[in-house]
Amino acid sequence: MTPRATPMCPDDRRTALVTATLPLLLEHGRAVTTKQIAEAAGVAEGTIFRVFESKEELVAATLEHAFDPEPFLADLRGIDPDQPLRDLVSALVKALQDRFRGIFELMTAVGMSGPPPARQHLANHRELAARIMADLLAPYADELAVPVEELVRITRLLTFSGSHPHISEGRTLTTDEIVSTVLDGLRAKDS
Template structure:
């Protein structure tokens, strides 16, 4: 057996968490430490040098998977010079990726909501609204409602349109979501 690359405890911890998340998405709570060790290319005992238990490993992996800050960074990277529709499609796509990833992981893990220990509070949601609203506000003259309300509608429709049960198994695309928000459902008057 080839020895694993020497890493600091923090680096080893992160590497183990990084391989655990996809295993949890695939196997849920049935994920074994043997599977984690194989995916990480380490001996099973190495896991317990940086985690006290399988439960702690899973909790840390879930906390990392549900961490909103990568999502916020991507939202911050949307080009402010893009046309309004394009910005909204990118916003909806990022929200959808976050929502579907969360729904899938929670379902696989048998969760109805993130555990209290890993909820990130409303701070990140407020920051996401602020960033999104700022992007849309640049086109406020083109809108008949407040940019905040446009963002709210996109977020709500993305959430419901991305949930497999709420959407009756027919997930809305980011383009469909933005078309509904920007154009409504009425035919243009003749």
């Protein structure tokens, strides 16, 4: 018998169940059971249905949580701006890779081909992320052959495609490969 769950308000219980569900979705996809979720959350199976109408509603809430851009934007804002250009671009690429890979892995696990309907408006978050990145890179504008905004665009595109296992034909790019391509190009040094 599952021990009685610690009393929580419904919002806290929802959050705890979403947190327990995310790794299970990555492991089992949509085939995850409410029994597995309850065990991972340390609650009785019926507890799930006190705060969610169905397993599908819990899965949708978990996907919504996983696609929330705010933690990623906070990561970008937390990057140290007072580091050399190469280190700064590396930090930006690493943050982008972590975000993209996490989303790609989850989408593959649950059979998604795009963001959940509630996240179709992600363009404004992409613009905000681009602005944060551009602000971080602005002090180095004189060292760049292109405007800062163009460096951000190219870095994001290369990181997205180079981090996606299907687009990259299973040969994803490392942070260093992306940074070197963006900052140094692919031309031989004595050309």
